[in-house]
Amino acid sequence: MRRTKEQVARELPSKTEQTVYCELEPEQRKLYDQLRQHYRDSLLRRIETAGLAKSKIQVLEALLRLRQAACHPGLLDSKRSSDSSAKLDVLLEQLREVLDEGHKALVFSQFTSLLKIVRARLDQDGIRYEYLDGATRDRQTRVERFQNDKDCRLFLVSLKAGGLGLNLTAAEYVFILDPWWNPAVEAQAVDRAHRIGQTRPVFTYRLIARDTVEEKVLELQKTKRDLAAAIIGAENSMIRDLRSEDLALLLS
Structure with missing residues (x-):
């Protein structure tokens, strides 16, 4: 008999969500x-x-x-693209802390152009990562590398491409770079990490630029x-x- 989502949720570790307000420089x-x-x-x-x-x-x-x-x-x-931005600075600072402590993290954005900018900074800093958007073909290979390779601790995912079907329980931290209109879509993204197989608490951070349309x-x-x-x-x-x-x- 299939268990309900609520029953599964009761068996999972805790999930903490926080909105991080970024002050534009x-x-x-x-x-x-x-x-x-x-x-x-x-x-x-x-x-x-x-x-x-x-x-x-x-x-x-x-x-x-x-x-x-x-x-x-x-x-x-x-x-x-090489300019600084409030969100990029906050994200990179938080990622360094998380990765230095040996954790794995997911980063979601609906803008692949923003993920491209993040990738450039990660490349510059020599940080290994996996990447997935709607055009990615070898999705499962990338997922398995992130799940199993201890040196690959970061996965950048297009929110629209990666919301469903991915098992990314190696991650304990989730960063959502820009707000999606429907909290259910964000929840699906978070649930890539917070699902059956997850044994540790999951922390989600939503980055919002203060005093903007966001x-x-x-x-x-x-x-x-x-x-x-x-x-x-x-x-x-x-x-x-x-x-x-x-x-x-x-x-x-």
Whole structure:
């Protein structure tokens, strides 16, 4: 007889989740604020003339760009991939601590371009890792290497590619670099480590850039799940429920 998820959960070690707020450094803050002001002005002008209903594509583009700016300047301009960013600095500091203590960790992001920037820094620091996104063919080989090779202690995974079906119980730490609209998708990612076969407590850290659209999306998650889904999924058809006050919140 199959056991329920609740029954399995009772048998698993503890799971601790924490939101880590990252303060943008002056240069990144300036970039973000300029971008926010640009979109605030241009969108308001467009909405005044064309109406909100006919401006949804522009709204989605603005929100995507702001989400990228909150993560790393290199997501907006590849020439800036070597710049620092609040999230990258926090992540690398935490990873060094975790890896130095001999633990294994997973890092999830929905932006493969952000994972590419992380990879470049890891390569620079000589840190071994595995990587998986939607284009990865030899998934199982990579999973087995991470699970069994004591020298491979880090796995970078695209949130959309790695949420289901992977058994990554060698990891005790999970880092989610950018918020996904649906907590269930994040939970599936965390459950790659926190599942049958896990014998140690699992610690999850969600990195959120303070005073950015990421914080606002978290607020929307609580009240308007479908709208948050549309914003992050960039689905024009679903964003019809966007109200002027929602947009004002997101651009505030």
